Amino acid sequence: MSAAPSLAPALAPALALEGATFRYPGAERDALDRVTLALEPGRVHWLFGPLGAGCSTLLLAAAGLAPRLTGGTLTGRLATLGADPQAAEGRRALAGRVALVTPSPALQLSGIGATVFEEVAFAPANLGWPIGRIRTAVGEALARFEVAHLVERAPAQLSGGEQQRVVLAAMAALAPALWLLDEPAGALDAAGRRRVAEVLREEAARGAAVVIASEDADLLVDVADRLVVLAEGRVVADGAPRALLAGDAIWTEGPGSTSVAALARGAGLAAPHPLTVAEGVARWSAP
Amino acid sequence: MERAVSEVVRETARDARRDAPAPVLRLEGVGFAYPGAPAPALDGVTLEMAAGEGVALLGPNGAGKTTLTRLAMALLHPARGTVTVAGRATRGRAPEDLADVAGYLFQQPEAQLFERTVRAEVAFGPRRLGWDEARVAARVDAVLAALDLAPSADVHPYDLPVPRRRLVALAAALAAEPRLLLLDEPTAGLDRVGRGLVERAVRAVRASGVAVLAVTHDPGFAVEALERGVLLAHGRIVRDAPLDAVLGSDPAALPLPPAAEVARRLGLASASLRLADVARELAERCRAADARDKFPSS
Numbered sequence: 001m002s003a004a005p006s007l008a009p010a011l012a013p014a015l016a017l018e019g020a021t022f023r024y025p026g027a028e029r030d031a032l033d034r035v036t037l038a039l040e041p042g043r044v045h046w047l048f049g050p051l052g053a054g055c056s057t058l059l060l061a062a063a064g065l066a067p068r069l070t071g072g073t074l075t076g077r078l079a080t081l082g083a084d085p086q087a088a089e090g091r092r093a094l095a096g097r098v099a100l101v102t103p104s105p106a107l108q109l110s111g112i113g114a115t116v117f118e119e120v121a122f123a124p125a126n127l128g129w130p131i132g133r134i135r136t137a138v139g140e141a142l143a144r145f146e147v148a149h150l151v152e153r154a155p156a157q158l159s160g161g162e163q164q165r166v167v168l169a170a171m172a173a174l175a176p177a178l179w180l181l182d183e184p185a186g187a188l189d190a191a192g193r194r195r196v197a198e199v200l201r202e203e204a205a206r207g208a209a210v211v212i213a214s215e216d217a218d219l220l221v222d223v224a225d226r227l228v229v230l231a232e233g234r235v236v237a238d239g240a241p242r243a244l245l246a247g248d249a250i251w252t253e254g255p256g257s258t259s260v261a262a263l264a265r266g267a268g269l270a271a272p273h274p275l276t277v278a279e280g281v282a283r284w285s286a287p
Numbered sequence: 288m289e290r291a292v293s294e295v296v297r298e299t300a301r302d303a304r305r306d307a308p309a310p311v312l313r314l315e316g317v318g319f320a321y322p323g324a325p326a327p328a329l330d331g332v333t334l335e336m337a338a339g340e341g342v343a344l345l346g347p348n349g350a351g352k353t354t355l356t357r358l359a360m361a362l363l364h365p366a367r368g369t370v371t372v373a374g375r376a377t378r379g380r381a382p383e384d385l386a387d388v389a390g391y392l393f394q395q396p397e398a399q400l401f402e403r404t405v406r407a408e409v410a411f412g413p414r415r416l417g418w419d420e421a422r423v424a425a426r427v428d429a430v431l432a433a434l435d436l437a438p439s440a441d442v443h444p445y446d447l448p449v450p451r452r453r454l455v456a457l458a459a460a461l462a463a464e465p466r467l468l469l470l471d472e473p474t475a476g477l478d479r480v481g482r483g484l485v486e487r488a489v490r491a492v493r494a495s496g497v498a499v500l501a502v503t504h505d506p507g508f509a510v511e512a513l514e515r516g517v518l519l520a521h522g523r524i525v526r527d528a529p530l531d532a533v534l535g536s537d538p539a540a541l542p543l544p545p546a547a548e549v550a551r552r553l554g555l556a557s558a559s560l561r562l563a564d565v566a567r568e569l570a571e572r573c574r575a576a577d578a579r580d581k582f583p584s585s
Binding site: 024026049050051052056102103104106107153154157158159160161162164165182183186187188189190191192193215218255256258259260262263264266267268269276277280281284285286 | 321323324346347348349350352353354394395397398446448449450451471472475476477478479480481504507539540541542544545546548549552553562563565566567569570572573576
């Protein structure tokens with residue numbers, strides 16, 4: 001008797017790369033070097049690597065901006081939600097389904113919206129949503145990032161942290177199937193960073209695929225389901241975040257780990273290292 | 288003899304008062320509101336910074352931190368009160384009128400990068416100040432080396448990753464040897480190595496007498512590079528004290544760096560919040576615990 005076929009088909013990857021190689025114009029080496037990855041719906045994937053490792057470039061390629069806007073050459077295969085983000089047809093299919101959050105909120109604001117409401121409503125309006133749906137989505141998204149009180153303000157006049165929250169809300173309003181976030185909490189205060197972490201978990205629970213490139217190990221240690229470590233355009237480690245972050249290899253061959261792991265290493269203690277304040281206190285408290 | 292000593296002491300104190308350098312930055316009763324905004328961005332702010340001081344400007348998003356730095360670089364002008372940089376009131380002055388005394392790093396480094404190469408960007412300020420080319424070249428080389436940018440000297444700043452553009456903007460701010468350095472989120476998005484470079488650069492310029500005012504949400508950077516914390520809320524200064532008294536006072540809003548939080552909860556006696564100092568204390572505690580395990584006292 002053969003095993004009954006699973007009723008649930010294996011989830012198609014939200015982002016698939018096969019031997020993807022990308023080089024910026026004039027660059028001496030590949031920014032992405034034969035990257036093969038399959039990132040899934042319902043999970044938070046954390047891309048972590050030192051500056052120049054390729055984390056941001058991977059997001060730009062997945063969003064279809066590299067090489068279309070950056071120039072350069074992309075070889076190998078890359079599919080975003082099953083579509084080719086470089087092709088006009090693929091971009092049409094992806095409109096409104098992919099949320100890209102860049103590390104420069106002031107540059108990402110459309111510059112068209114006279115108010116925060118108009119800014120967040122901009123993409124839904126372009127997708128032809130009815131006004132009632134737009135109003136609901138905008139209101140909910142602003143509330144999620146705790147900026148509902150700014151709804152009538154001019155985006156250009158907001159502080160950097162407020163602009164970052166508005167950009168995040170503008171993307172959340174779309175209820176995207178795929179999040180591509182590059183250092184999305186760089187301008188946020190402590191409460192804002194925690195809110196971003198919570199929203200990423202909520203979005204994964206909703207079924208979205210979340211891909212975040214960040215150096216903020218203290219924030220992401222308890223947020224990410226899967227850690228992909230990049231170095232010089234290559235995937236050098238890929239697995240459960242805690243196991244990778246607690247070891248020493250991520251310091252010698254990668255970008256490092258959390259502040260508490262740094263403390264443990266600074267004290268000359270042996271791996272596996274505690275990763276959070278609570279773990280450090282538990283490990284080192286006198287019995 | 289005793290009388291002579293006390294006279295010397297008195298005279299020295301008098302001299303110190305007379306010779307006390309003017310503060311590098313002074314805000315007195317400063318108020319500012321953006322047009323159309325429902326509340327003032329800053330209200331009754333008074334702050335002084337001395338040479339070599341390192342101040343972390345803390346507070347939630349929208350508290351007025353960036354506005355304060357814009358006032359200090361004469362990009363904005365107060366509606367009420369006065370702002371003085373190295374003895375010059377900013378009233379009637381533009382940022383270029385302070386270019387020889389104030390350097391700044393914007394939160395969005397793209398707002399200040401406009402040259403075609405990293406080297407030209409960093410040389411721009413010193414050249415504008417009329418330095419001779421040999422001095423410009425030497426200074427640019429030194430600053431690029433300090434921030435590990437020498438390999439990128441001939442690259443277009445916009446061909447660099449966003450976090451490295453921040454280092455370029457910092458290098459440009461340092462190049463003209465300012466007396467006041469204004470930094471807006473200098474470590475945002477930087478990797479471990481980049482953060483270390485910024486921390487070392489800030490410590491080095493402070494040691495040479497530069498006053499550094501940094502807007503930051505990064506408590507780790509703050510304790511490694513600065514020592515005084517000024518907390519803004521709704522446009523007002525609500526706390527101005529040593530960082531170790533300001534950070535951790537409201538853990539949800541102003542957390543200690545994680546290593547320092549561990550030290551506090553363990554009751555480590557470290558006098559400093561810096562990671563290396565906490566690590567030394569932790570190593571001693573673990574050695575002592577090992578010794579107890581090996582040689583039980585009872």
